[in-house]
Amino acid sequence: MYNKLKYTFAVCLLLTSLMVNAQVTIQSPYSKFGLGNVRGSLLPQYRAMGGISTAVYKPSFFNNINIQNPASYAGINSTTLDIGLTGVINELSNSTQSEQNFNASLSHVAMAFPITRKSALSFGILPYSQLGYDFKNTVQVGTTAANTKTVDYKYTGEGGLTKAYLGYGMQFGDHFRVGANVEYLFGNLLENRSTEYANDPGAINSRLQAKNSVGGVSFTYGAQYDFRLGNKTSLVFGYSGSSNSNINSKISNVVTQYNIINGEEQSAFDTLSIVENRKTNLKLPLVHNFGISIQKDNKWLIGADYRMGKWSNLTIDNVNQGLQDTYGVSVGGQYTPDVNAINGYFKRVDYRLGFSHDKTYIQVNNQDIKQTAITLGLGLPLSSINRGSIYKMNLTAELGKRGTVSNGLLQEKFVNLHLAFTLNDGSWFRRFKFD
Template identity: 40%
Template sequence: MHRNSIGSFTKIALHLLLGLGLFGADQVHAQRSTSHSPYSQFGLGQMRNDLLPQTRAMGGISTGVRYLTGLPTLNIANPASYSGLNRTVLEAGMYGNFTQLSRDNLSDHTADFAFGHLAIGIPLQKYGGFSFGLLPFSDMGYSSKNVESIDDLVYEKQIFGEGGINKAYLGYGVSPIKGLSIGANAGFLFGNLYDITQVKFVSDLSAYPAELKETRNIRGLAVDYGIQYSKSINKKYNLTLGYTGTLNNKINAKPSRIITISENNFDDDYIAPPLDTISTGTFATRKIQLPLKHNVGFTLSKGYNWLVGADFNYADWSKFEVLDGQNKLEKSYGFAVGGQIKPDPTSVRYWNQVDYRLGFRYNQTPVMYRNQRINDMAVSVGLGLPLPETNFGRTFSQINISAEFGQQGSLNHNLVRERYININFGFTINDSWFIRRSLD
């Protein structure tokens, strides 16, 4: 007599993942932004990339990542890695952001916390592996305020943006010949981006404040693909070479706008409800050309002990249709280096079995602002904290924590300097599902 079984620990974890998934769905519905960058007003906002905390902690290297601590890992950024899965992998996590914005002698601090990712990878034995999940694609969150005047009429003008785009994906990877793997992800992008302009009249209390809210409703399919070649060296080391790219993806953006007026007040904590709608409009759907991306990278590892790697990336944003009044986006370039080490996998001391991760990345972004190219760089650190094995050693889990300490922009040329700390918290479960157990 036989029965199919999954571990009790996994059942508990599934409830946790379900809870995070419902929280993530609520976040998706609310379109909450976790970006507070003035540079997120360009393009589609701050791009989040398909990275989990494990790879973010290593500077964001991902193209050549196939194994971590000697075991296959779920790497959404390169779907060719799915073919190496030998256990079902469940990933879920949260994301936090702390930002300091500075210009001249002024500074402002913001913080936010939101849903990070939910993903599952399932091995198909000789038929490869597949994965599906939900994660953020981009965030928008910027704000500026000025006091202006026309003759004797003084008014306060505030411009800000919010919202984000999410990605639900399904991917498959297979190894047609020994050492070589190929794969692809099909991602459905959806979400709303809001650009809002508010005007309050300071000198005339009888004048109604007005608000213009422009919405871009984003929908569309984006396909990316990857290749990996993995080879053992001297039976001690493993070298993996990787490449990822995107198709000529185009998605739909349906713009609309609404102009409203509200009652006059000068309490920043009070949001006055609209008194009347002055104008509304919905416009024809237009196509948005997503950037053509190319990434190459490698990793070199020694079993459970250590891994080092590097990535080089390129994206062509020059064909992206920007909003009226914005500078055209440019081509972007960047690189990342990083790695991890486990002091002693055979030790009985817990901290000798922890994965310690470190990395650095640099990107020349596609944004030109005030005739200056905006660069982004960050140092990242992280930990992989193992949890006790359960289900007779068939289930093993890990808590992954990463922190990025970065800067975007500078104080030169009247720019805004953005210093940030991005915290990613993830929970990983590796389990053998659908095992046939014999019963006496």
């Protein structure tokens, strides 16, 4: 058992190091707003069902880690390890042109194990938000044709926030469960804003470089209650939420001036102002998730979620970010033809399908930016290497769009591909007897 623990912790530490130090590589102009593209705490199994998770307890004997609602940890009865990767195919377009890009990264490392017959502990690390954009806005300034100049306003950003969590869930009686996660958010948000006179070699250009180094604690919590409708069928109600925590951060920024000669940017010749590691904070919003599901054990699951967030209250450095409140819905489900089938591999496969629609916290030109996606996935059983161990490979695809090309806006069409490996091992903490 101890060798397994040491090996697992070593792998988790290695993957955690890669996740923390890897450059976040996304291209999304909409990530300029707020904290970037907020990912949520969903593993691929739940993304494949449109993101339903609040009322998802345990549709089969196989254990999955539902970080979104820590009350579900109470159903974990064997050591569970989940590691995954994500690839994103993204197309940005407006009314006249479009461009495509692809990026991939480690998505999560999560582990859970039972403490008692009705409680379990979970911990892991995964992205909280991602920041990545590079665009410019060209305008003409001046009062007459003689003094009119072309000005490029350039905006770039990179980085993101990572979430490490430790959670515990337990069951009271036969139907009620509660749980909570303590989360540590950390990372850097790097943003530059430049003003350049494109056709004036002698002009003085300026740039603001800003860095927000975040590191602080937040909390999420949840509850579930199920009603038995039959011998193997149950109805589950769920709630989860996150607190409006104050997260510590340090702000650094520098304003420089520079020239562009023959199309090449020269080294800065003057620094107008500099601020290093000024202590401040950001205030996260209060978020609520409500869910309902109905399931037949080891056969099928159908559910729906409704979520809402007070993102209009988000402040960074005590400045309100001018965001909108959010809401969203998800519907989806899972079907397994015959979980105990001896002949016919595809009878033991989990088939997942879902749909999601969200009003994001972004509003541009008085138009709300909305996101819609269709999701599908497979849970593929793998051959067991050791007795008492069960492995699955989870494949998920999210096909969706965000924004619109009307009213001078941008539209993002995306295909998010997720690959995760999940291990259930009941032998880790088992006591063996020898005659």
